[in-house]
Amino acid sequence: MNTKELCLGALFLGDASGYEIKQRFETTFSHFQQASFAAIYPALTRLKAEGLVSSRVEVQEKRPDKTVYSLTEAGRQHFIGALHASNGAETFRSDFILLMFFAEHLSAEKLTAVLEQHEETLRRIIDTLTEIRHCGGHSRGQLFTLDYGIAINQASLAFIEQRKAEFTSQEPSS
Amino acid sequence: MNTKELCLGALFLGDASGYEIKQRFETTFSHFQQASFAAIYPALTRLKAEGLVSSRVEVQEKRPDKTVYSLTEAGRQHFIGALHASNGAETFRSDFILLMFFAEHLSAEKLTAVLEQHEETLRRIIDTLTEIRHCGGHSRGQLFTLDYGIAINQASLAFIEQRKAEFTSQEPSS
DNA sequence: GCTTGCATGTAACCGGTTACATGATTGT
DNA sequence: ACAATCATGTAACCGGTTACATGCAAGC
Numbered sequence: 001m002n003t004k005e006l007c008l009g010a011l012f013l014g015d016a017s018g019y020e021i022k023q024r025f026e027t028t029f030s031h032f033q034q035a036s037f038a039a040i041y042p043a044l045t046r047l048k049a050e051g052l053v054s055s056r057v058e059v060q061e062k063r064p065d066k067t068v069y070s071l072t073e074a075g076r077q078h079f080i081g082a083l084h085a086s087n088g089a090e091t092f093r094s095d096f097i098l099l100m101f102f103a104e105h106l107s108a109e110k111l112t113a114v115l116e117q118h119e120e121t122l123r124r125i126i127d128t129l130t131e132i133r134h135c136g137g138h139s140r141g142q143l144f145t146l147d148y149g150i151a152i153n154q155a156s157l158a159f160i161e162q163r164k165a166e167f168t169s170q171e172p173s174s
Numbered sequence: 175m176n177t178k179e180l181c182l183g184a185l186f187l188g189d190a191s192g193y194e195i196k197q198r199f200e201t202t203f204s205h206f207q208q209a210s211f212a213a214i215y216p217a218l219t220r221l222k223a224e225g226l227v228s229s230r231v232e233v234q235e236k237r238p239d240k241t242v243y244s245l246t247e248a249g250r251q252h253f254i255g256a257l258h259a260s261n262g263a264e265t266f267r268s269d270f271i272l273l274m275f276f277a278e279h280l281s282a283e284k285l286t287a288v289l290e291q292h293e294e295t296l297r298r299i300i301d302t303l304t305e306i307r308h309c310g311g312h313s314r315g316q317l318f319t320l321d322y323g324i325a326i327n328q329a330s331l332a333f334i335e336q337r338k339a340e341f342t343s344q345e346p347s348s
Numbered sequence: 349g350c351t352t353g354c355a356t357g358t359a360a361c362c363g364g365t366t367a368c369a370t371g372a373t374t375g376t
Numbered sequence: 377a378c379a380a381t382c383a384t385g386t387a388a389c390c391g392g393t394t395a396c397a398t399g400c401a402a403g404c
Contacts, residue, residue, distance in 0.1 A: 001269050002391070002392090003391080003392080006272075009272065009275075009276070012276070012279075017354095017355075017356090018355080018356070018357090019354065019355050019356080029272075029275075031266070031271075032266060032267065032268040032271040032272060032275075033267055033268070033272060034265070034267070035392090036392075036393070036394095037355095037356080037357080038358085038392075038393065038395095039391080039393080041357055042357085042358090045357095060354090060355095062354095062400085062401060062402085063353090063355075063400080063401075064354060064355040064399080064400070064401095065355080066354085066355060067356080080279050083272075083276055083280060083284075084280065084281070086272070086273060087269070087291070088268075088269045088270035088273050088288045088291065088292055089269050089270070090266070090267065090268040090269065090270055091208070091265075091266075092205070092206060092264070092265075092266050092267075093206065093207055093264065093265050093266075094206040094207070094262075094264040095175050095260045095261070095262050095263050095264065096262035096263070096264055097205075097206040097319050097322060097323075098175060098180075098183065098203075098206060098260070099257055099260060099262050100315050100319055100322070101183075101203075101206075101316055101318075101319045102183065102186070102257055102315060103313075104313055104314065104315055105254050106257060106258065110257075110258050114262045118262055139277075139278055140277065140278065141274050141275050141276055141277030141278055141341075142275055144275075144277065144340070144341075145271050145274055145275045147333070147337070148334075148337075149271075151329060151330075151333045152329055152330055152333070155325060155329035156325075156326055159321070159322055159325045159326070160322075163318060163322075166314060166318070167314070167315075167318075176362095176363070176364090177363080177364080191382095191384090192383080192384070192385090193383055193384075209364090210364075210365070211383095211384080211385080212364075212365065212366080212367095212386085213363080213364055213365080215384060215385055215386090216385085216386090234382090234383095236372080236373060236374085236382095237373075237381090237382055237383075238371080238372070238382060238383040238384080239383080240382085240383060240384085241383090241384080
């Protein structure tokens, strides 16, 4: 799924400006998809040209005007079609694991810093998802993704907490 | 970390041809980094031009000759430097979770297929990692990454097994 | 006075993918 | 016969990133 299709997905949750779509990528979708402004705005332009979204300008006081996009019926169908065409593939890339792989070649300080920073990152993700979870108004599918994210990140955190002593203590001989 | 640096990492495990480096990406590194032939071969050419690797041709019987690459001292240092410069960032993109997010808009057959296929994928990953794990000769860091991969994928699998009934059964009313 | 948030966009670049091309050998 | 494994590469393309540009309002 590319940015264009993901924008359709974001608009499935309700009309939004490019800026607000970005916010959905940073909250609702944050743990499994991402997109930047520089990818979102051109995507919206192309989606409109293709008739998959429509737009209107909303004038605001004390704030810049914004262009709010809505899914058209064609856009709705296109997105559902894209979902059915997807094979559900996942890609995961972790420099953290790479660093741990080569742990013996890292300085003690770097190792400690990497482990601590990663734990902190995981805790923040868990907190964010837990907060969203308790807001209410989620579909069954949305609850699944939130609980899934919480479960996986907690499993990661638990694993690291359990095993980090191997790397941070004074070299307990094997 | 880009393909060039990852190739240095692959060569840290011992001299190898482009083809063999690809195999390391498909086994040892498979659950946290990936690279294709079309990324690896040009990367090796550039690494050699930069003096970070050296190469020799090995003539084989009943097989094509192969160009085997070795890390130079400069390459070794460059890689260790790159490790220390890395912040350990991770990126995760999952169309599977996206599909589950919009589960209510999927046909029952698609939903079932997606869940089953993902379970199968996770089981295969766990099997592969478990097999590698029991080969012996791993450093402490390598064991960490294998156990981490096994733990996380098992957690994913357990979660899906526990919750899939919500989606595959005949709509138990909320 | 400075930073943060709201709001939208472009230009240059880069890294990687898809598809193609070749060719011998081994197993089904 | 046909597919898979070993082995190396290129060309065209594409999608996304980094950095830049603008400008007002609100809070510190």
